[in-house]
Amino acid sequence: MAIEQEKFEQLIKQFTLDTDQLKTVADSFRKEMVSGLAREEGASMAMLNSYIGMPKGDEIGDFLALDFGGTNLRVLNIHLTGDCKAEVIKKVARPLVTEEYNLINKDAKADDTFDFIADMVAEAVEGVEDKKFYLGHTFSFPSIQENIYNARLINWTKEFAIPGVEGEVVNDLLKAALERKGVKNVEPNSVINDTVAVLLAAAYQYPDTRIGVIYATGYNACYFESNHKDGAAPSIVNMECGNFDKLALSSCDEELNAKSERPANQHLEKMISGRYMGELLTIAAARLSGKEIADDFTAIDISDMLADDENSTKTLAIMKAKMGFECPECAQKLRELAKAISVRSARLAAAAMVGPIWHIAGDNPIEAQHIAVDGSVFQFMPGVQDTIKAALAELLGAEDAAKISPVLVTGGSGTGAAIAACVASK
Ligand code: GLC
Secondary structure, three states, X not given: OOOOHHHHHHHHHHOOOOHHHHHHHHHHHHHHHHHHHOOOOOOOOOOEEOOOOOOOOOOEEEEEEEEEOOOEEEEEEEEEEOOOOEEEEEEEEEEOEOOOOEOOOOOOOHHHHHHHHHHHHHHHOOOOOOOOEEEEEEEOOOEEEOOOOOEEEOOOOOOXXXXXXXXXXXXXXXXXXXXXXXXXXXXXXXXXXXXXXXXXXXXXXXXXXXXXXXXXXXXEEEEEEOOOOOOOOOEEEEOOHHHOOOOOOOHHHHHHHHHOOOOOOOHHHHHHOHHHHHHHHHHHHHHHHOOOOOOOOOHHHHHHHHOOOOOOHHHHHHHHHHHOXXXXXXXXXXXXXXXXXXXXXXXXXXXXXXXXXXXXXOOOXXXXXXXXXXXXXXXXXXXXXXXXXXXXXXHHOHHHHOOEEEEEOOOHHHHHHHHHHHHHOO
């Protein structure tokens, strides 16, 4: 099959951001943070107070952690040792979507989803019914909080669409389900976002961490705000930066938006995160080949293409499965498109880190710090971590960039929720 070189080059250009463009993104990101904190109209980042600060490390006891934020749901029984360590005593994990059921789409019923969760909580405490557990809930969707318990879902993201949950206090829905299921010894007492969870967990390992990032199905970050202008106590702010919108969208981005559950929302997330990168490649590949692609590429396909051998063996197999044909020249082009999409993602992720780095430093020099990152894209997609480092140097200069260490912190959703449950129980 013949590939039109011009069309290909235009597509690559759509996904290319030069240094100046990236600097503009980082700069507007920093401004949008301030605008969101001041609750200005039109601010794209919600900048939500989490009502929790950095942990001390002396948190101790057994707590339940519920991780609700992706298609896999987890309930963990976690022991905090009191000296910056967390041990998983029990773990129950189950998908919310299978071929038989879907508990996250428009046709799902909120009670069914929360009953499903309550059953898993019951399983996690099976055999220890005589002991009371506080439960920390890592709920990874934009939620407005009044305190550490009371988080009201603003709107679903990541293509979740369960009716009847937006506007509700999610822990109340969970409590009601626990009652329906007769689980009497578990008390949900806190809610945190997954970015907050990763930051809390990272503080155990790297006390200089002030920024937590999730780079997975979704994309979001939080940071520790020591100087709330409204007089609130210092606390971690969930930026909900997936919704950052001061970005030049390409026509492929526009096409993806139009097909999504919320076309006007989550523009940055749709350019960065694992949930959408594969779809962007589908759109670009369909344009290049002039063929419809029924089965979307995934972020895993992109990773496979990036790690492929010089004969594009894996890419050819993926093409055959998803596009119905294979051709070596097209496979090469597909890999280049996949690379452009993933490099743009990582460069934007770096710009989104630089915003809070600048904000935290203010007029002072940037301090040496770790940035805690969890998520499959950061962990597994070839080249992403190196691209972020290079982009940080482009944005900050080599000297300041050397002070910043993005580091993988896994298991934060569990540990962070246990820490939150412990803090809230005091
Ligand atoms: C989406 C959610 C956000 C979450 C992120 C990563 O952006 O809105 O709350 O932190 O995904 O899971």
